[in-house]
Amino acid sequence: MKLAARVNQVSPSLTLAISAKAKEMKASGIDVCSFSAGEPDFPTPQHVCDAAKKALDEGKTKYGAVAGELALREAIANKLKTFNKLDYSAQNIIVTNGGKFSLYNLMQTLVEEGDEVIIPAPFWLSYPQMVKLAGGTPIVVDTKADTNYKITPEQLQAVITPRTKLFILNSPSNPTGTVYSPSEIRALAKLVVDNDILVVSDEIYENILYDDAEHLSIGAVSPEVFQRTILCNGFAKSYSMTGWRIGYTAASEEIIGAMGKIQSHSTSNVCTFAQYGAIAALNESQECVQTMLKAFTERREYICQAINNIEQLSCPRPDGAFYVFVDISKTGKKSLDFCSTLLESEQVAAIPGIAFGADDCIRMSYATDMETIKKGIARLERFVSSLG
Numbered sequence: 164m165k166l167a168a169r170v171n172q173v174s175p176s177l178t179l180a181i182s183a184k185a186k187e188m189k190a191s192g193i194d195v196c197s198f199s200a201g202e203p204d205f206p207t208p209q210h211v212c213d214a215a216k217k218a219l220d221e222g223k224t225k226y227g228a229v230a231g232e233l234a235l236r237e238a239i240a241n242k243l244k245t246f247n248k249l250d251y252s253a254q255n256i257i258v259t260n261g262g263k264f265s266l267y268n269l270m271q272t273l274v275e276e277g278d279e280v281i282i283p284a285p286f287w288l289s290y291p292q293m294v295k296l297a298g299g300t301p302i303v304v305d306t307k308a309d310t311n312y313k314i315t316p317e318q319l320q321a322v323i324t325p326r327t328k329l330f331i332l333n334s335p336s337n338p339t340g341t342v343y344s345p346s347e348i349r350a351l352a353k354l355v356v357d358n359d360i361l362v363v364s365d366e367i368y369e370n371i372l373y374d375d376a377e378h379l380s381i382g383a384v385s386p387e388v389f390q391r392t393i394l395c396n397g398f399a400k401s402y403s404m405t406g407w408r409i410g411y412t413a414a415s416e417e418i419i420g421a422m423g424k425i426q427s428h429s430t431s432n433v434c435t436f437a438q439y440g441a442i443a444a445l446n447e448s449q450e451c452v453q454t455m456l457k458a459f460t461e462r463r464e465y466i467c468q469a470i471n472n473i474e475q476l477s478c479p480r481p482d483g484a485f486y487v488f489v490d491i492s493k494t495g496k497k498s499l500d501f502c503s504t505l506l507e508s509e510q511v512a513a514i515p516g517i518a519f520g521a522d523d524c525i526r527m528s529y530a531t532d533m534e535t536i537k538k539g540i541a542r543l544e545r546f547v548s549s550l551g
């Protein structure tokens with residue numbers, strides 16, 4: 164049997180593979196400290212679960228509109244107006260199977276053979292794969308710790324060509340925790356307009372911000388950039404709803420209509436009663452978001468200091484999300500080797516930076532309890548010193 168050629172163009176998700184391996188080891192009784200998870204370690208807030216249960220009892224168990232329940236699209240539009248200063252209506256929104264399918268569907272909708280998509284590295288590992296699956300060419304731009312892993316306007320301008328279709332912006336960033344300041348967002352927005360390209364803004368970590376970090380949606384900068392912005396977001400990270408699979412895209416009616424076409428032949432609507440949980444998440448108290456943020460804040464303080472106290476390791480202080488991106492170059496090891504030896508010898512799971520386009524780094528998630536963090540860091544320190 165011959166598989167389609169496109170399968171060979173992509174690699175499987177390394178983060179999902181390592182998380183699965185760590186879970187498997189745990190299940191077989193091994194004491195694993197896992198920093199691999201890309202999901203909050205809190206249960207989904209009770210009022211969200213209650214709303215979904217109520218919808219289930221009320222018989223919201225049938226096919227729904229492909230683009231999502233109108234009440235949810237209205238709640239999203241309202242949230243985007245209030246919190247992000249973006250003037251969208253329900254017609255500008257499509258609810259998708261997680262933020263991931265928002266991005267996948269969007270690439271299928273916009274990108275074709277010959278199109279270039281600019282992706283700053285370190286990147287969320289699915290971006291380049293999704294671009295390739297759509298037949299496009301990922302243009303990866305390396306950023307370094309000394310610019311806090313941010314693409315500069317000069318770097319962006321230098322890679323824009325007549326074939327540039329999209330620029331993918333992810334702030335706060337997975338894997339680095341970087342947050343672009345409002346003035347940095349404005350500078351990038353100017354280039355988007357001047358060069359007449361589109362920007363995809365993946366804002367899934369917008370609520371997880373530390374100290375005085377501020378999130379500015381790039382579409383809110385000006386009407387000119389708003390027209391060229393496609394916003395992707397979801398409920399997974401803000402509301403600890405990773406398994407619910409609810410995300411959304413906001414864009415022009417033309418793009419949303421086209422995505423609806425693709426969606427009508429792929430996933431159809433997102434699980435109907437789950438969408439009622441998402442409505443409750445947006446319309447009811449936001450205290451749950453703050454409770455999680457408070458825990459992340461304490462852990463970030465601890466993990467960041469502890470890593471930087473280990474002689475051969477360093478990481479910038481993340482301004483958002485729940486990851487530290489640790490430079491391991493002084494250990495002389497590459498990321499895959501580092502992570503697999505660390506898992507074998509100390510039962511500590513972390514994600515090799517090569518998955519995100521940075522082979523001299525590893526990603527450690529602190530979406531796990533303080534006890535695991537303390538124990539895991541002690542093991543990491545022992546591991547690094549054993550490398551000599």
Ligand SMILES: *Cc1c(COP(=O)(O)O)cnc(C)c1O
Pocket residue numbers: 201260261262263264287333336337365367397398399400405408409410
């Ligand atoms: C988690 C994540 C997503 C989407 O997650 P879903 O579970 O599909 O909603 C999108 N972008 C980034 C950067 C993420 O970390």
